[in-house]
C-alpha cells in the first residue's frame with residue numbers, strides 16, 4: 235500500500251548540505267501497525283511528512299496504492315491529506331486563536347460535513363481522548379499533553395484509513411499515553427486502519443507489528459544490532 | 463530555599479473556573495534534585511512557571527531564600543529570571559527567526575556579557591548538548607528533539623543556580639535523553655545546582671533525590687499510593 239524507494243531529502247544551507255534522508259526504502263501494507271524509531275535527528279519526522287504527502291522528497295519514489303504521490307493533482311492531494319490520512323504533528327500545529335472544538339472541527343468542515351454534525355463528531359472525538367471538559371479552551375489554555383491530545387483528535391475525526399503519528403505520547407504521562415495507545419489499537423482492530431507511529435517510547439514500539447529503525451537518514455537492517 | 467505555601471491558580475472562563483493549582487505547599491532545599499510527576503493536566507507546568515517567577519499565583523505565598531517573589535521589584539525579577547534561574551519550557555519558546563546560536567546567546571547578551579565571549583559560551587553549551595553542527599540552523603530547520611536541546615542549552619548558558627525543566631526529554635530518544643540527564647547530574651554534583659524536573663519519564667524520577675506528585679492541582683502525600 236505504501237511503497238517508498240530511495241527517498242532522499244537534502245537541505246542546502248549556504249555551502250553545506252544536510253542529508254535528512256539518504257536513501258530510504260520501505261513498504262507498509264494495508265492495516266499494518268508499524269513504529270518508526272531512531273535517534274533525535276535521524277530523519278523520522280522528515281520521512282513521515284513525505285509519507286503524509288506534506289512534503290516532497292529531493293529524489294526517490296513514493297507510491298500510495300500504486301499511485302506516485304509526486305504526480306498527483308492538487309485536488310487529489312487535498313482529499314488525501316484531509317480524508318484519507320490523519321496526521322499527528324510532533325509540534326501539534328494547532329490554530330492558536332481557535333478552541334479545541336474548532337480545531338478538531340476543521341477537517342470535517344473542509345470535507346463538507348454540515349456544521350451541526352461536524353460539531354457533534356468533533357466533541358465526541360475530543361471526549362474519546364479525555365478532553366470532553368476542555369472543548370472551549372484555546373491552545374494556550376491547555377496543558378502540553380492536552381494540546382497533544384487535541385492534535386490526535388483532529389487527526390482521527392475524519393475517519394482516515396491511514397494514521398501517521400509523530401511522537402503522539404511525547405507529552406503524556408504513562409497512564410494517559412496508554413489510553414491513547416489503546417485507542418489506536420482499537421481503531422486498528424475495529425476499522426483495520428494502517429498506522430505508522432514515530433515514537434521514542436519502547437513500550438509503543440513493542441506493541442507494533444513491526445519496527446522500522448532509522449539511523450542518519452537510512453533504514454537500519456534488522457540484523458544490524460548496533461545501538462541507534 | 464524554595465518555600466511555597468497554599469499556592470492556587472484559578473482561571474476564570476465565562477461562568478466556570480478551572481483550578482489549575484488548588485493549594486500547593488512544598489519546600490525545595492538548596493542543591494536538591496527533585497522531580498515533579500503527575501497526569502496530563504494535573505498542574506505541573508503551572509506550578510513550575512510560578513516557581514520560575516514567570517507567573518503569579520491567584521493566592522498563596524512563594525518565597526525564594528526567604529524573599530516573597532510577588533513583592534520583588536521588576537529589576538530584581540529580571541535578574542532572577544535571567545541569571546539565577548534557568549527555565550526549560552515544555553514548548554521550548556525559541557525565537558523562530560533566530561539561529562540556535564542566537565537563541566542561546568540571548569540570555570548572555572541580556573546579562574551584559576560582551577558578544578565575543580557570549581558567542582563562544584553559547585557555542586560551547588550547544589556542543590555540550592550535541593548540537594555543535596547545528597549552530598546556524600533556525601528552529602524550523604531543526605528536528606523536535608534538537609529544538610528541545612536548544613531550549614535546554616539556553617537555560618544553562620548563564621550558569622544558573624536553579625534549573626527548572628519542564629519535560630526536558632519528552633522529544634528525545636532514550637540515548638539522547640540519558641545524555642541530557644547525565645549533564646544535569648554533572649551540573650548538580652559539580653556546581654551544586656538546585657534542579658526541579660517535571661517529567662513523565664519514570665527513569666528520570668527514579669534518579670532524583672525526591673519525587674513530588676501532583677494530582678488535580680494538589681500535592682499527593684507520599685503515603686497515598688493510588689494511581690495518579
Ligand SMILES: Nc1ncnc2c1ncn2[C@@H]1O[C@H](COP(=O)(O)OP(=O)(O)OP(=O)(O)O)[C@@H](O)[C@H]1O
Nearest residue numbers: 375377378379380473482502503504505506507508
Ligand atoms: N489559561 C488557562 N485557562 C484555563 N485553563 C488553563 C489555562 N492554562 C492551563 N489551564 C488548565 O490548567 C490545568 C493544568 O495545566 P498544566 O499546564 O499545569 O498541566 P500539566 O500538569 O503541565 O499537564 P501536561 O503534563 O499535559 O503538560 C489543565 O487542566 C489546563 O487545561
Ligand SMILES: Nc1ncnc2c1ncn2[C@@H]1O[C@H](COP(=O)(O)OP(=O)(O)OP(=O)(O)O)[C@@H](O)[C@H]1O
Nearest residue numbers: 245254274275276277278279280603605606607608
Ligand atoms: N529545513 C531544514 N534545513 C536544514 N536541516 C534540516 C531542516 N529540517 C530538518 N533538518 C535536519 O534534518 C535532520 C532530520 O530531521 P528530523 O526532523 O526528520 O529528525 P527526527 O528523527 O524527527 O528527530 P527528533 O526525534 O528529534 O524529532 C535533522 O538533523 C535536522 O537538523
Ligand SMILES: [Mg+2]
Nearest residue numbers: 279324605606
Ligand atoms: Mg521528529
Ligand SMILES: [Mg+2]
Nearest residue numbers: 377378507552
Ligand atoms: Mg505541562
